[in-house]
Amino acid sequence: MKTSFKFFILAFVFATTLTSCEDVIDFETREGVQQLVVDAWLTDTESRHVVKLTLSQPYFDNSAPIPALGATVIVFSQDSTAYQFTDEAGNGEYVYESPTGESLIKNVGESYALYVNYEGEEYVSLAQLNPVPKIDSIAYEAFTLPIVVNDTLPSSGFIAQFYATDILGRGNAYWVRYRKNGVLENSPDDLILSFDGGFTPGADTDGLQFILPIRQSINSFGDGLYQDGDSLEVELYSLSLEAYFFLFQVVQESSNGGIFAVPSANIPTNIVNRNSGSAKTAIGWFGISSVSKLSTVIDKAKARPEE
Numbered sequence: 499m500k501t502s503f504k505f506f507i508l509a510f511v512f513a514t515t516l517t518s519c520e521d522v523i524d525f526e527t528r529e530g531v532q533q534l535v536v537d538a539w540l541t542d543t544e545s546r547h548v549v550k551l552t553l554s555q556p557y558f559d560n561s562a563p564i565p566a567l568g569a570t571v572i573v574f575s576q577d578s579t580a581y582q583f584t585d586e587a588g589n590g591e592y593v594y595e596s597p598t599g600e601s602l603i604k605n606v607g608e609s610y611a612l613y614v615n616y617e618g619e620e621y622v623s624l625a626q627l628n629p630v631p632k633i634d635s636i637a638y639e640a641f642t643l644p645i646v647v648n649d650t651l652p653s654s655g656f657i658a659q660f661y662a663t664d665i666l667g668r669g670n671a672y673w674v675r676y677r678k679n680g681v682l683e684n685s686p687d688d689l690i691l692s693f694d695g696g697f698t699p700g701a702d703t704d705g706l707q708f709i710l711p712i713r714q715s716i717n718s719f720g721d722g723l724y725q726d727g728d729s730l731e732v733e734l735y736s737l738s739l740e741a742y743f744f745l746f747q748v749v750q751e752s753s754n755g756g757i758f759a760v761p762s763a764n765i766p767t768n769i770v771n772r773n774s775g776s777a778k779t780a781i782g783w784f785g786i787s788s789v790s791k792l793s794t795v796i797d798k799a800k801a802r803p804e805e
Contacts, residue, residue, distance in 0.1 A: 565590025655723025
């Protein structure tokens with residue numbers, strides 16, 4: 499007991515020291531070179547594809563992104579079919595609408611190329627379509643929070659999990675996304691990645707059912723537990739290894755804060771200027787994914803009882 503009390507006192511003093519030694523420091527930062535920012539993620543489940551082009555801004559500039567207008571945007575399939583994207587709204591969102599209602603992203607294993615011509619510079623990227631497993635089911639059970647997290651939210655409700663089995667063969671990566679009552683949970687904390695059904699490479703999970711923490715990652719406790727009548731849609735995106743490590747670093751940088759934060763690092767890009775001698779570069783990512791989906795409506799009569 500004496501040791502634990504000393505530990506408590508030392509921890510209190512340490513915390514007090516940290517909070518009492520805060521000084522405001524003013525410093526100047528250089529704006530850096532403005533770059534083209536490419537946000538292009540296409541899937542095999544949509545017939546309307548969007549490539550968003552903006553311009554980079556200074557680190558402390560929180561204003562709305564500046565659209566990159568007047569660009570030429572084309573996606574090529576592996577058989578060299580060209581799909582022209584147009585910015586008819588003039589907002590930097592270049593759109594291709596399939597006349598057949600089918601996605602231009604079709605064949606697993608094939609590669610697709612992105613071409614962007616902006617202000618005389620030609621940028622290119624290549625991505626491969628990987629397979630994705632079927633989501634077998636979604637289950638949910640009654641649950642009561644052991645402590646009150648938010649006085650405005652119910653402390654009782656339901657927690658959900660999805661069931662899927664990793665594709666046999668090491669090196670399959672996935673991105674889990676979900677919508678609660680039609681709203682995509684898209685905060686940095688909701689960027690859920692899985693490698694071979696586990697968290698990271700090296701785990702012995704190949705070909706097995708996704709591990710429990712991944713299956714239950716579709717619960718956002720900041721928004722409260724699921725309630726009777728809530729809708730839930732789960733999406734599982736296939737990722738290339740390069741896309742997995744790109745998003746993995748996005749997760750690291752978005753959660754890099756506090757007293758143990760490390761210096762920020764540039765997130766990699768697969769957008770390349772065809773002219774290697776040009777000083778103009780681009781950032782962002784071109785990704786393509788196969789997607790499996792499953793949705794349900796929470797029904798308290800079908801919920802598993804609370805354990």
